[in-house]
Amino acid sequence: MGFSMDKIAIIGLGLIGGSIGLALKSGKRSDIEIWGYDQDNAVGNKAKKVGAIDKSVWNLPDAVKEAKIVIITTPVLSVRQIMEDIAEHLSPGAIVTDTGSTKRVIMDWADEYLPENVHFVGGHPMAGRETSGIGSADGTLYKGCRYVVIPHAKADQKAVDSIISMIEYIGAKPYFMDPQEHDSYVGAVSHLPMMLSKALILSTSQSPSWREIAKLASTGYKDISRLASGSPIMHLDIALTNKDSIIYWIDRATEQLQNIKMLIEKTDVEDIDEKEESMDELLDTFLEALHSRESWLYRYEAGEDFDDLGNNPTQPDLPTSSDQIADMLFGGRLRERYQKMFEVTSKQLIDNQKKNRRWSR
CATH class of the missing domain: 3.40.50.720 (NAD(P)-binding Rossmann-like Domain)
Structure with a gap:
């Protein structure tokens, strides 16, 4: 050794x-x-x-x-x-x-x-x-x-x-x-999640309706709020010693939340045809998050650096945006089976679904 x-x-x-x-x-x-x-x-x-x-x-x-x-x-x-x-x-x-x-x-x-x-x-x-x-x-x-x-x-x-x-x-x-590089990057992927977890817990548990809301909280809420159970002393020390990085990343997260809020405000379930552009923009935002998360998760679970996997032939192709939308509407297996039987693309499936107006009901 x-x-x-x-x-x-x-x-x-x-x-x-x-x-x-x-x-x-x-x-x-x-x-x-x-x-x-x-x-x-x-x-x-x-x-x-x-x-x-x-x-x-x-x-x-x-x-x-x-x-x-x-x-x-x-x-x-x-x-x-x-x-x-x-x-x-x-x-x-x-x-x-x-x-x-x-x-x-x-x-x-x-x-x-x-x-x-x-x-x-x-x-x-x-x-x-x-x-x-x-x-x-x-x-x-x-x-x-x-x-x-x-x-x-x-x-x-x-x-x-x-x-x-x-x-x-x-x-x-x-x-x-490098220490400065470390503090900035860890602020993004470690310290920001701590703060978001605390914000979720505080924003929901302080509601006057929390007693009833809590009855509906399940695995998703548990997963996202997990970090709020960490040591308050440790988290205080982190906040005080990495202040600038944490503030920077909170600002970036706030911008994303504000953007999502704005896009949601522009949609209307009762008037999808008129608001279709806004709905598509919101959906694109969600799909971008899905792609980014799946791409990171693959590399994390592979135990490799991003650079090492640039041309990895075993890396699975992520589904297209159209495939993912179709999966949301039909489910992955049903989408693949339907496409195989009728030789249609995911986009055609989505267009047909829109024509049937099942999104708005």
């Missing part, structure tokens, strides 16, 4: 830290001894009981003393104080890494607080759950996930290689990024 040490220290033993510990211990390597620290001693004891760490300590300096690798897995805003508190207790040549969801401020703190003879390699595993705490920890959490790596300018190659080896050992895929 590319990393070998007598001691690894994990600071923060919740979902992320506990899962890293479980993943490291699952390999059964005899040269890894994991010491864990959590501000709640009961959490540390539970982490040891479930096998995420070998030893729980109540004193932070003791946790990092003589550790070859120190992994900080606490909420972002606490990372600064932790770096300041552990700085004088780190061994020369020690490697410090983190799992924070925002990187620019953490890289700045590392530069300010960590000693010159310590190597900092920022990290962020793109994995998680809506539940938190050591009770949710899972040694397979990082299997196949992308793990962002952002080495500090003063970190030597050996230190970076050690973190890369550790990341691969727990089943993740290292991915190098």
Whole structure:
């Protein structure tokens, strides 16, 4: 293996830290001894009981003393104080890494607080759950996930290689990024969904009719609102440390919602023929979202980068807009069967449906 040490220290033993510990211990390597620290001693004891760490300590300096690798897995805003508190207790040549969801401020703190003879390699595993705490920890959490790596300018190659080896050992895929780039992109695909999930919950649950509305909420509502169950402290830290990116992406989402609202306002179910252009524009918007989501989902489930799949012959062709509209009206199998029997195109099917005026009734 590319990393070998007598001691690894994990600071923060919740979902992320506990899962890293479980993943490291699952390999059964005899040269890894994991010491864990959590501000709640009961959490540390539970982490040891479930096998995420070998030893729980109540004193932070003791946790990092003589550790070859120190992994900080606490909420972002606490990372600064932790770096300041552990700085004088780190061994020369020690490697410090983190799992924070925002990187620019953490890289700045590392530069300010960590000693010159310590190597900092920022990290962020793109994995998680809506539940938190050591009770949710899972040694397979990082299997196949992308793990962002952002080495500090003063970190030597050996230190970076050690973190890369550790990341691969727990089943993740290292991915190098710039901190500003990371914060912007994660703002789009991680932090914005958190805020949208909260907005959905708040806008519906604060309705005077929520008691009755809630009776109709089902899987769709559950799926979209899932992220609102995440740690409020963690989400607060993210909002404060990635403010500009989050505001930018909220503005983009608001523009899309306003556009959809405008298109809906322009339609009229009682006068489809007159409003057909508006209806088609709204439908095109929905179809564009469908295409974009299916395209992303295919690549995500394939476990590959977008660039790697540009000319992949096994990539399935997405159905045309006409096919998708016909599927909405008839169902995929019925559409394909009808086309095969009567040799008509999806567009002809849609035109026939419009003539029969079944859309308006």
